[in-house]
Amino acid sequence: MTEALRAENLTKRFGAVTALDGVSLTLRQGEILGILGDNGAGKSTLMKILTGYETPTNGQLFVDGREVSLHSVDHARSLGIECVYQDLALANSLSVYHNMFLNREILRAGPLRLLDNRAMRRRATECLEGMGVQIPSVDLPVERLSGGQRQAIAVARAVNSDARILLLDEPLAAMGAREAGLIIDLLLRLKREGRLSIAMIMHNYAQTLDIADRIMLMQHGRVTYEKDAGATSVQELMEIVRREYRAVRGG
């Protein structure tokens, strides 16, 4: 299997704080990688580096085997890397279709560069239908949707932009079972289509093992464990984390 994204020895320091301490990871073509870890383990910093939002202090990144140094979100995006952040990056007062095309609006021909709302509305509807996401209307402001629907819109927006590498920051956070089911179905559906490679930050071990092909555990800015999802279990992961707690308490 070819690799879509590879990171080697990423380090990120914020002043005296080392958020990432030599993290390496490989995301293979068409797989879902689950990244687990406690708060403050460096998951979000890692995500922000992979999307070009932050630049690493040290380390290298490879997209499709070529070394790149991402200098902005736009740059990462031009390489096919899209991220859905935990805060969703949705503008609540804007309609679903404006959110789906935020910062890549369809414009009408002509020197005035006016927004083509009709085209955006139509494309947004098609895209959501194609992904099986059901909402009452693309004209609604997103503040009128449920948490699961909003997450689905955010994922659909990322996918709709011809992303090849999708990064998800806690896609199931604070979601009920039915809502989470909606997103899990969407992710599995995207995986079956096979165009996307997905890395997602997760909190819930059981859900992660359900969706992901591989899992990676981060602690204190390092990767401490990496395995195929089929070859590990919730018990095993819990045991590693418990050992860590005991070590902290004992030390």
Added chain:
Amino acid sequence: MTGSRRRFLDAFARWQEASILVVALLLIAWFENANHDFLLTSASLENLSQFVAPAAIIACGEIMLMIGGEIDLSAGMVFALAPFVMYFAADAGIPLVPALILGILAAGAVGLVNGVVTLILGVPSFVTTLGTLFLVNGLTLTISHGTPVTPPGSPAFAEVMGAWGYSEILWTLLVVVVLHGVLRHTRWGLHTIASGANETGAREAGIHVTRLKIGNFVLVGVLSGFTGCLEAFRIGSIDPQAGGNQIMFLAVAAGVIGGTPLAGGSGTIIGGLIGALVLGVLNDGFTLIGINAFLFNIILGAAILAAMLFNIYITRLARKGGRA
């Protein structure tokens, strides 16, 4: 909540501009009934348009800022500065049109300073522009020695730039139409709304929020300076005390009454024009029916509060209705 009630609230919320228009029309009808000279004479219509115009033009700029979650308190002082820059430029031998442009550019430069200090140095815009309010006021008083001067140029030029009774309101309509188009039909407007609704999110989506907001600060500066020049030509005198905080607060009030909350993330340019119209009607109406002018501020204050409560209440109800 039942479907019909929800639809009603939806329509109401969307109807925001229309509802404030209804208020304006009711006020006009009432004053017209109380005093038949209120609108039907050309003198009072002119008078009304000249009250509405400056507040509405500056309101357009403030609304763009308010949608992005910022405010410019210095607008009224920039209003006074720009015509002096124009005057001194013309005095130094620069032709009239370039001199006018220099005045407006100076106003834009104050906006640029406001934007850079707020966005790049991280001072809240309320504080930044409070500082430049005094600074610019002092600057205007210093360069003018506190004395009014006569605007340069030919009478024809002055007529176009505000001296003819309806030229100011025509300029206003032009500004309103252009900025309404910018807000509703361009990426600039859409991104301004997005950056007010979710600044972090907008940045993460790759929107250049800093550039966008600095641009809107420059816009308010330019519009305030332009308005200052229009008023100078209309009155036939450039006064260092002109504009000031009164015009700035009227502009912000017009925006709020028209349906733009200070919280950011939503707003309407057309609403700002109608808001200015409501203020103008109240002001002229009270004068014409001979009610104490002090009452104007009481009514104005009440109108701002009522508009804000209406906004918050309707938005909250519509939101609640939307979640099944």
